[in-house]
Amino acid sequence: MFRFLRRNAAGYVFLSPWLVGFVFLALGPILASLYMSFTRYDMVSPPVWDGLGNYQYMFEHDRRFWKALQVTFTFVAFSVPLRLAMALGVAMLLDKGLRTIGLYRAIFYLPSLLGASIAIALLWREMFGVDGVVNGALAMIGIEGRGWITDPDTSLYTIVILAMWQFGSPMLIFLAGLRGIPRDLYEAAEIDGTSKWRQFWRITLPMLAPVVFFNLVLQTIEAFKTFTSAFIISNGTGAPADSLLFYTVYLFNEAFKFFRMGYASALAWVLLIIIAVFTALAFATSKYWVHYENERD
Amino acid sequence: MSALTLRNVGKSYGALDIIKGLNLDIRDGEFLVLVGPSGCGKSTLLRMIAGLEEITDGTIAIDDRIVNDLPASKRNLSMVFQSYALYPHMSVRKNLAFGLQNLSMSKDEINRRVDEAARILQIEPLMDRKPRQLSGGQKQRVAIGRCIVREPGLFLFDEPLSNLDAELRVQMRVELAALYRRLKTTMIYVTHDQVEAMTLASRIVVLRAGKIEQVGTPEELYTRPANLFVAGFLGSPKINMLPAMVDGDATAPLAKMADFPAFTLPALSTAARDITICVRPEAIHLDGGEVQATGTIRLVEYLGAERLIHIDLPSGQTLLFHATGPDQHVVGDTLQVGFDLADMHFFDADGVRMEAAIAQAA
Amino acid sequence: MKTNVIDRSTVADPEADLAHEIRLRQKAREKRARLLKHAFLMLLSFVMLYPLLWLFASSLKPENEIFGDLGLWPSQFQWSNYTEGWNALPVSFTVFYANSAIVTVLSVIGNLLSCSFAAYAFARLTFNGRTFFFALMMMTMMLPYHVVLIPQYVLFLNLGWVDTYLPLIVPRFLAADGFFIFLMVQFFRQIPRELDEAAMIDGCSPFKIYWAIILPLSLPAMGTAAIFSLIWVWEDFLAPLIYLNDINSYTVPLALRLFVDQEGQSAFGQMFAMSVLSLVPVLLFFVAFQKLIIRGIATSGMK
Numbered sequence: 001m002f003r004f005l006r007r008n009a010a011g012y013v014f015l016s017p018w019l020v021g022f023v024f025l026a027l028g029p030i031l032a033s034l035y036m037s038f039t040r041y042d043m044v045s046p047p048v049w050d051g052l053g054n055y056q057y058m059f060e061h062d063r064r065f066w067k068a069l070q071v072t073f074t075f076v077a078f079s080v081p082l083r084l085a086m087a088l089g090v091a092m093l094l095d096k097g098l099r100t101i102g103l104y105r106a107i108f109y110l111p112s113l114l115g116a117s118i119a120i121a122l123l124w125r126e127m128f129g130v131d132g133v134v135n136g137a138l139a140m141i142g143i144e145g146r147g148w149i150t151d152p153d154t155s156l157y158t159i160v161i162l163a164m165w166q167f168g169s170p171m172l173i174f175l176a177g178l179r180g181i182p183r184d185l186y187e188a189a190e191i192d193g194t195s196k197w198r199q200f201w202r203i204t205l206p207m208l209a210p211v212v213f214f215n216l217v218l219q220t221i222e223a224f225k226t227f228t229s230a231f232i233i234s235n236g237t238g239a240p241a242d243s244l245l246f247y248t249v250y251l252f253n254e255a256f257k258f259f260r261m262g263y264a265s266a267l268a269w270v271l272l273i274i275i276a277v278f279t280a281l282a283f284a285t286s287k288y289w290v291h292y293e294n295e296r297d
Numbered sequence: 298m299s300a301l302t303l304r305n306v307g308k309s310y311g312a313l314d315i316i317k318g319l320n321l322d323i324r325d326g327e328f329l330v331l332v333g334p335s336g337c338g339k340s341t342l343l344r345m346i347a348g349l350e351e352i353t354d355g356t357i358a359i360d361d362r363i364v365n366d367l368p369a370s371k372r373n374l375s376m377v378f379q380s381y382a383l384y385p386h387m388s389v390r391k392n393l394a395f396g397l398q399n400l401s402m403s404k405d406e407i408n409r410r411v412d413e414a415a416r417i418l419q420i421e422p423l424m425d426r427k428p429r430q431l432s433g434g435q436k437q438r439v440a441i442g443r444c445i446v447r448e449p450g451l452f453l454f455d456e457p458l459s460n461l462d463a464e465l466r467v468q469m470r471v472e473l474a475a476l477y478r479r480l481k482t483t484m485i486y487v488t489h490d491q492v493e494a495m496t497l498a499s500r501i502v503v504l505r506a507g508k509i510e511q512v513g514t515p516e517e518l519y520t521r522p523a524n525l526f527v528a529g530f531l532g533s534p535k536i537n538m539l540p541a542m543v544d545g546d547a548t549a550p551l552a553k554m555a556d557f558p559a560f561t562l563p564a565l566s567t568a569a570r571d572i573t574i575c576v577r578p579e580a581i582h583l584d585g586g587e588v589q590a591t592g593t594i595r596l597v598e599y600l601g602a603e604r605l606i607h608i609d610l611p612s613g614q615t616l617l618f619h620a621t622g623p624d625q626h627v628v629g630d631t632l633q634v635g636f637d638l639a640d641m642h643f644f645d646a647d648g649v650r651m652e653a654a655i656a657q658a659a
Numbered sequence: 660m661k662t663n664v665i666d667r668s669t670v671a672d673p674e675a676d677l678a679h680e681i682r683l684r685q686k687a688r689e690k691r692a693r694l695l696k697h698a699f700l701m702l703l704s705f706v707m708l709y710p711l712l713w714l715f716a717s718s719l720k721p722e723n724e725i726f727g728d729l730g731l732w733p734s735q736f737q738w739s740n741y742t743e744g745w746n747a748l749p750v751s752f753t754v755f756y757a758n759s760a761i762v763t764v765l766s767v768i769g770n771l772l773s774c775s776f777a778a779y780a781f782a783r784l785t786f787n788g789r790t791f792f793f794a795l796m797m798m799t800m801m802l803p804y805h806v807v808l809i810p811q812y813v814l815f816l817n818l819g820w821v822d823t824y825l826p827l828i829v830p831r832f833l834a835a836d837g838f839f840i841f842l843m844v845q846f847f848r849q850i851p852r853e854l855d856e857a858a859m860i861d862g863c864s865p866f867k868i869y870w871a872i873i874l875p876l877s878l879p880a881m882g883t884a885a886i887f888s889l890i891w892v893w894e895d896f897l898a899p900l901i902y903l904n905d906i907n908s909y910t911v912p913l914a915l916r917l918f919v920d921q922e923g924q925s926a927f928g929q930m931f932a933m934s935v936l937s938l939v940p941v942l943l944f945f946v947a948f949q950k951l952i953i954r955g956i957a958t959s960g961m962k
Contacts, residue, residue, distance in 0.1 A: 004787075006366075007351075010865035011786025018777035018796065018840065021833025026799045029810035036809065043813070090703070093696060106949055107704045113945055113952075114711070117894040118912040119934035122919065123714045126927065131726040133713060140729070165707065169956055176957035225803050228896045235919065248805050255809050256901060268806040275803060349856050370862035382853035386875045395871075396861030443857075 037266035042259045054266035065267070067242045068250040075156060075246065076223040079163035084215060086167040091174035092204070105172070112168030121232035125149060128158045149233060152243035159244070162229055170215045177211035209290045217282045224275055227252070247271055299359050299373065299450035299483050300325040301346065307354030308341055315341050316507040318355070328477050328484045332494040333504035339487045340455055342504070346485060347376050347453050359451065374451035375444035379459060381436045383428040389439050390424040393446050414442040434465045441476070454486040458493065470496060491531055503527050525648035528575050534605055534617050537576045543569060555612035556590040563638060566652040569645040576636045578605070578619035586635025592616060594630045608634060718931035725927055737928060744929030748917050750906050752933060755914040762827050762910060763892045769831030770839055770888040771881060777834045778843030779869045783855060800837035804897070812901060826902040839884045845958055846880035847873060883955030886948045890941050911937045
């Protein structure tokens with residue numbers, strides 16, 4: 001017993017802040033959320049057990065739930081590949097043949113740092129407004145603009161563009177990954193007469209696969225969590241016509257506008273499961289397309 | 298100064314035994330070298346003595362006090378690491394003083410000890426530098442200095458010279474020997490370099506696979522290796538090993554070796570049929586020796602003052618001959634080589650040394 | 660065979676000339692490619708920066724020039740957008756900035772302390788369950804904040820912490836952001852373990868090793884973590900939105916949103932002016948610590 005203490009004491013002392021945080025801010029809340037998802041709870045009166053009622057309503061009757069899923073999935077499906085492709089393309093441009101890239105790197109990264117701020121969301125709202133600067137630019141080349149944000153057909157894509165604008169972080173990670181690919185691989189390919197196009201598919205991508213993989217997972221999760229920009233641009237409602245009803249926005253409104261805490265908890269658990277499934281899928285399929293360099297046969 | 302007693306010491310990671318049932322007495326004031334091939338557990342053993350690795354079995358006692366549960370800092374020892382482990386963000390002076398500041402020691406005493414160590418190691422001009430501004434040899438000195446200031450009862454060295462280039466290694470070896478003569482503190486030194494082991498040690502411990510193969514002075518180990526492993530491990534160029542058969546009765550056993558005529562063996566301490574006869578390369582004679590064979594030179598390695606001559610014997614075995622004389626042999630020459638009974642080491646089929654009664658054989 | 664024998668001392672070497680010419684042509688081609696690349700990257704840089712530049716320009720424009728105007732140069736510099744914007748809301752921006760500063764500074768301190776503690780335990784100390792807890796920590800990094808949001812809100816409400824800064828700050832002292840733990844673990848692992856061992860022999864307790872060896876050697880990682888947490892806390896919107904109800908305790912992002920709510924047509928210039936100001940601290944830190952930020956992302960491989 002004494003020995004056990006001596007061996008473990010220091011570790012647990014240093015870990016204790018995290019441990020307390022984990023219990024009260026993560027594990028406890030997750031379990032509480034699970035419990036609440038089976039109740040009706042308005043924060044005024046105590047929770048009332050409702051079994052699977054919330055989930056049943058969600059899947060069978062709640063049109064807005066399905067709308068929120070549709071909006072969020074559409075956003076993920078567009079923004080993640082576009083952002084990653086942009087990041088990879090620019091990283092490859094920066095990686096070779098240029099002596100100084102510091103300034104470009106900084107400029108391309110800057111939006112990632114600012115993108116989460118309210119200021120940028122407000123800016124976006126005005127830029128894509130009816131008499132915003134985007135329409136101004138289109139007018140110059142003779143295209144008649146529209147209210148990109150007030151039109152339910154286009155509003156989501158303004159946020160996709162906002163997400164694309166923030167390709168800086170994955171770009172930096174790709175850049176670091178590209179630096180890690182041994183140059184002699186390309187030299188060997190050059191000697192073998194491999195075309196640049198084939199070099200990209202046969203060397204760059206496979207060597208970068210682990211980095212691409214982790215970025216894909218992380219960016220997908222991030223995309224599912226998108227909140228601030230959608231909330232601000234839709235003025236907190238998901239309007240117009242629920243075209244900006246991101247899942248998180250819907251959840252937030254259910255919880256903190258209508259105080260349907262039980263239902264919001266059920267929504268939160270569905271989100272958790274969706275993200276877990278995506279992550280698990282990515283990891284499960286990764287062995288078919290991700291090859292680690294130091295893998296042993 | 299400290300003496301150490303290791304009783305049945307063992308170390309295992311799960312099912313994997315690194316060290317098993319090891320017994321060793323380390324005398325007060327001796328320079329003990331732990332030597333062995335990589336993976337033999339010598340560094341682990343040192344780190345167990347230091348208190349950096351847990352002892353999973355047995356006891357380690359320093360001056361009759363069992364230290365198994367004593368933290369490293371309370372064992373009155375200090376250690377030089379292979380990478381020196383100097384604190385990169387502290388000046389040399391701070392590096393030396395850091396350990397002393399953790400003891401409640403007066404500033405004057407700390408300064409006195411640090412200056413004294415700096416003087417002994419001649420690093421006084423470097424005191425305000427950071428480790429990254431030092432050369433390998435200088436770092437080495439600071440690392441040793443960090444040990445000296447604590448005035449410990451026991452110095453531990455974990456392959457301290459292996460990161461130095463060849464020239465500096467020889468120089469630091471000499472300085473370490475001088476330091477030991479001056480301090481007379483117990484030192485335990487781990488190395489895989491047998492030259493370091495032979496030159497520095499008052500006693501050598503040869504380890505293999507977590508077990509002690511032999512303990513003794515360098516001379517004992519070289520002249521009377523306890524088994525084939527020690528015979529082969531110590532000595533460069535490597536000892537010649539020739540398989541042999543023993544025939545005849547116990548009073549006058551007859552040894553039969555390929556390429557050599559049969560000869561009468563001295564009485565051996567144990568009876569065995571299949572034995573190995575070992576002869577050091579420097580014990581081989583040209584055109585002489587009590588047992589002789591004829592061979593052809595396959596390769597001559599020229600080393601300046603001496604030559605290593607590889608001789609093919611008719612059966613296909615190779616004999617290594619350490620030549621110091623002014624001979625002019627070239628590849629392809631045929632030679633008559635031989636050696637004396639007194640220079641032979643005998644090992645039984647298990648590789649254990651057999652003592653020979655040489656006097657009766659003559 | 661004979662033709663191969665050329666007296667190189669007298670005859671001009673056609674082979675060498677050819678090689679020289681090929682090299683020149685190659686260089687010219689490379690230079691063209693480089694110029695093309697630069698041109699493209701500069702164009703992209705402009706596109707990337709345009710929204711920010713336009714934001715800044717608009718913050719100085721008179722109200723009637725803002726919309727539909729692509730230009731980046733105001734006809735007249737209306738600095739009053741800044742002075743008036745500062746006091747346009749019922750409460751002055753001085754209060755909002757002070758609030759944001761309090762929350763940010765305390766959060767950064769909390770993050771650095773608690774995350775480096777946990778990271779030190781994970782990277783350096785041995786204890787039962789270490790790998791298990793590390794795996795849990797990595798999993799919480801993936802956890803969407805929205806999942807724990809409601810129970811956390813209920814918890815803090817019951818503690819009477821709503822409408823105080825405690826729900827924003829206390830979690831930072833409990834290492835709630837796994838990203839920083841991960842970043843520090845990655846860095847701590849690069850510090851040679853022999854240093855810890857030397858310090859152990861030198862009589863250091865685990866805390867002393869953390870304080871006197873690991874922390875001083877991890878200043879770059881600490882700096883990176885400090886800057887990231889500073890920027891994220893500064894920009895944080897959701898948590899303040901939920902926990903702060905009194906306008907007097909609003910942080911800057913919440914205050915900015917008030918401009919939208921009271922969307923009087925005359926407020927856009929002021930809104931943009933305050934938006935620009937809200938980005939200034941982030942920009943300053945980015946310019947000053949760009950290297951740390953970029954290296955931090957590359958080593959952690961995240962965010």
